[in-house]
Amino acid sequence: MTERKVPGVSDYQAAAGGWGALAAVARVIKGQMAVGRETAALRRVNQPTGFDCPGCAWPDPKHTSSFEFCENGAKAVSWEATGKRATPELFARYSVAELWEWSDHALEDAGRLTHPLIYDADSDHYRAIEWDEAFSHIGQALRALPDPDMAEFYTSGRTSNEAAFLYQLMVREYGTNNFPDCSNLCHEATSVGLPDSIGVGKGTVTLEDFEHCDAVFSFGHNPGTNHPRMLGTLREVARRGVPIVAVNPLRERGLERFTSPQDVSEMLANRATPIAQTYYQVRIGGDVALLKGMMKCLLDADAADLARGGAGVLDHAFIAEHTEGLEALREDLARTRWEDVLAKTGLSRADIEAAARVYANAERVIICYGMGMTQHRFGTHNVQQMANLLLLRGNIGKPGAGIAPIRGHSNVQGDRTVGITEKPSQALADGIKRTYGIEFPLTHGHDAVESIRAIRDGRSKALICLGGNLAVAMSDPETTLPAMRKLDLAVHIATKLNRSHLIPARQTLLLPCLGRTERDEQASGLQSVTVEDSMSMVHASQGGLTPASEHLRSEPAIVAGIAKATLPHSKVDWDGLVSDYDRIRDDIESVFPIFHDFNRRVREPGGFRLYVGASVRDWGGPGRKARFLLAPGLDEDPQGQEPDLLTLTTVRAHDQYNTTIYGFDDRYRGISGRRDVVFLNAEDMQARGIAHGDAIEVESRVPGAGGTHSRRISGYIAVQYHLPRGSAAMYFPEGNRLVPLDSHDPNSGTPAYKSIPVLITRLPDAS
Template sequence: MAKDLKSKVPGIEPFEGPAGGWSALGSVARVLKDQMAVGRETAALRKVNQPAGFDCPGCAWPDPKHTSSFEFCENGAKAVAWEATGKRATPALFAKSTVSQLWQWTDHALEDAGRLTEPMAYDAASDRYLPIGWDEAFARIGTALRALPDPDMAEFYTSGRTSNEAAFLYQLMVREFGTNNFPDCSNLCHEATSVALPQSIGVGKGTVTLDDFALCDALFSFGHNPGTNHPRMLSTLRELSLRGVPIIAVNPLRERGLERFASPQHPTEMLGGQGTPIAQTYYQVKIGGDVAFLKGMMKWLVANNALDHAFIAEHTNGIEALCQDLDATSWDDIVATSGLARDDIEAAARVYASAERVIVCYGMGMTQHRFGTRNVHQLANLLLLRGNIGKPGAGIAPIRGHSNVQGDRTVGITEKPTPALAEAIRRTYGFDVPLAHGHDSVAAVRAIRDGRSRALVCLGGNLAVAISDPDITFQAMRKLDLAVHIATKLNRSHLITAKESILLPCLGRTEVDLTARGPQFVTVEDSMSMVHASQGGLKPASPWLKSEPAIVAGIAKALLPGSRVDWDHLVADYDRIRDGIEAVFPIFHDFNRRVREPGGFRLYVGASVRDWGEGGRARFLVSPGLNEDLRLQGDGVLTLTTVRSHDQYNTTIYGYSDRYRGVEGRRDIVLISAQDLRDRGLAHGDRIDVESCLESAEDPGVRAVRGFTAVEYDLPRGSVAMYFPEGNVLVPLDCHDAHSGTPGYKSVPVRIRATADV
């Protein structure tokens, strides 16, 4: 954003400082004050990421050391304050406001109402949620689910902040009920990782640990924004920069966290004000041009014989087909699609070739495309060419969002059960598991839209807002017979009422979880397969709250009166749940002992030690072309990506500040280059309409946002950005990655024009 644009548009003023620093501390202070429970929140912050404390409910970045005295970041502090708030959404709120009135509130205002305190059931006659007892709530849910003609007519969504223990019980309940319909937040973010990496390296997880970052001699960062989405990573990047490790950033937007960082834990940096430079080189690739960039790097490596031939011969298959594809890919096409000069791509390849140990990090800028699986394949190919998987200081690092989105998957939240999983559950709990594949998130919404699914149970999350095509989704979900939401706070999905809608308030991760056998802890798995304990210490926000495991058990007992599972026995002592996890998933061997060790333990990741799974070898996988389907033909078509603001975590809007991008107090903006504005006869600050060029065979119609404000920004020509979830309306349900089902939020062909005068 140019400096001369200051104050021309309300709420738009360039930010000149580093990521972190005094601005981050000021932001934390403001959010603590706003939530009106400073004593409660600061007490919680002293326990975040500590051995006897709780895991941060924010991102899944691993803890550098569990003995750290004060290990949290700005957005982690916001997440804790948001949960430990003194505000309460009591029955009085719902008595005062109808659901129709609440629908007019902003998403920020809904969650800012505070913690839900009692179970509530929707009353259509008064258009209000009314208090209901726990036993009656469970009974209604069980009765409604059993009334379905087929268990496959119910969908069971899971949020990635759910603990391993709750997720394991949830999948047991659902499978005993008789379905594998497990739409999950992973479907909306890193499902391309879960699909692509097993095909490439035999496991759907990253291969590095935090210790590997101390050993690498080059790091490549693709498609993620650590300054906003996982700020604790900035400390690791700072350490790499200070020891001279080249950090290469590949991203359409210049994100401040990848440029400069001032660590609040280092007084000299705070006083200096400028911070530590992070990325040595920043390549602003066109949106969706990453495969072209990667193929250009690989083409140079092959041409210059900069390969690890011994590793390739011993550990891989498919090199010949990859080389043929690279040879057939022209530099002219690579340059045109990536938006970068050949010299720049070759320079990046030389940095890669000169390093012995390389880590590649990537985020949803690589996975949330209609070709996300292909993107991940090419990242793996790049690393395999020089043996950069399975040795210290090298490997692939998908940077996950939700704190336990990876763990939920590990303990059975998957719509694609394996025969081995089914047999392990049968052997341990005595019931047969259906083997037919169930619904992912997009398939679930389509089934609801078509009337093939009639019930939705959500263990956390805000599915209706997070999924693509909200106009279709909202309309579809209002036709449900049953909607159940297990949550800490009110959100918009709760206001999309079915014939019967029930809100079940749960404990937060910051709070004491007490059973008859004493205080309990849960476990989570971070982005690097480390499993550790999380135990809250705060008094619950309401005496009527139940833990997620207890709520799942309550639903299960009402739903499955003849259940083979002793639900009360399991939830009385969570060690028993962990014993069950270990029995079904031997990868958790000696679970209860190992998780009590400081820092927990790492799950086995075969590719980290060059164990490539069933095939015995890693595989180079060819993706023909350069994602030519990225743009539709026609004059004036741009490619739009959705991004999160700095005051946001997934669909949770903490406030209206996107500090590092220079946006304050608003979200109705579209970031666009100066040249693209001029080409359309537009100027910074003009009101514009954005219309999707994606066509839906299932739900035809115009998808557009209107009256947004154009903001001149440093982006490659042909690339534009707007916020998630505001941009979701531009993505039809059937426009997703064919392999992973992930909606194409990050590469939407659009046309932009001035808003017509009303």
């Protein structure tokens, strides 16, 4: 860091976790003014008879401790269990135009929504409405559409399996497959890329595999902020002496060293456990090049060992029995030039060879990765090349090895498993017909990007959001926000107010739902819901708090209410299903046999794991094999076209979870009280005449149809940071303004939030 002092910017020297984490938890609980309510909730987080944390999807250990939550989990629970309320009086006091001027933090900090609300355009205010009237408005609007494909149905990854299943069932009986969901915005490259490679769009490891691995490679994720409970697992791996190799453009403190708040001796002595043995700061967009470089090293080492009479470095028996496509990969790697690999990665050949040796010397390797690998213009290729690397040494389908996509929202994976997908399969259609007698078209529906295009073009006129903050999470607000204002109907099912709710359609309704922490009482009594974590474990979640308002309804009940109002001749017994969620789970089992004995197994402590074929070397059915897949060239870096461009990635601050902003600090990166910063390499700054603390303009320069697409952000502050040359970073969702709607991975449709070509210039002094 330079000596020039910039308000709210400093060096943070402490480890991840530790006293800083405990102090942050205390502050957030105090700030939400419901200490008794929140602390009662925290005692039940991720416990066998409690509720699943509404934060990340990291799995629960078999033997839980007294406190199975992390700093960000405590923030998520306190944010939901807050004593603050956004009542109809709040909306009578402030118009939508006035609320629009509030920060995203202030909007959610207003507290829990307490009543169903409808927007009144004449007064520009929301007013309370009865549930039956709200459902009637929605049903009439959906039935009035000329074509069911003119409606979009968004789902947040916090939605339970039960609610998501009912939601997709309602939408398919309605007659469309338009399911934009949060997976489209994060791990769609996993869902699309892995099935072609290993036969399933999920990770193959379990939590227990980390107890048996010989090496862990961590690509493109920041566990200290986005899934801190993972640090406990990595800490145990590191303490076994197992090498952990971090690959990430930014040096993230959680991958460097961690002080466990649950280790009394470590806390009292202020000690920390080193996490990553080696840290490679690859240039943004250099991941495919690095993976290809490592595979080139493995093939060379294999050839050399075979020439000496050895067995080789590759797992030749596994490759022969379980894979296809190796020769094409060999040819692709032979065409890949080392000078291109080094230019794209920003690493030395010695670095890449060293990483390959760590991999080759380990019998059982786990590759973990996050959205730093998926939210790219070539995210699907990133995922498939990681799978290639694992397949070369048989590191999929054996204990202690495999691929581990680290999901964000707590049930984003489960929602997909129970049918939230714009690409329905024949098996799904058969299951719904078998169970309900409902037939629906197998046409490809809209993903998130296509849904915004359809709304922009007038092809879609209604949007129902089961949670989330779609307008803010989406790329290109210059396109997204005006498009949403053209809708005839917008419905938001939510616990708290957010900016998407302030973009009124011709008719807009806010429907308040129960949170994960709260008791869900239906006709048969207290209900549980279920979720699926990143490692395909399904377990029950039952809230214990009194609901924030007597007017709240559960997500399944709200979905059923919309369904009954929209589908007067429905073949589904919506009331019967909502009266007892066991009936929903029975129907999930009927549609998806993978959930066999659902109600019995989910009542077992810790739940159960769904079948993941690749975990047992079943690659998608009889005769199927895992496939080595190719990535075209090393052309992810746009600087060859415009030499002055940098590649910018968006990142999450420590005081946020996706679009939810808990506060304005990013502790581990030394930022406090602000989010208007752009992290830059010192040499890149010097080359552009930019000093630490200068005001700058950031202009994206994205090539596309019709020429270069440009977006600008001005007045942000340059912060000198430890980044590779040619790389830059700023916060999500602020950086979304730089991503045109058409800038996305062509295979998965995921917006390219983490590979944005930008031109950065210093703004003239205000004086």
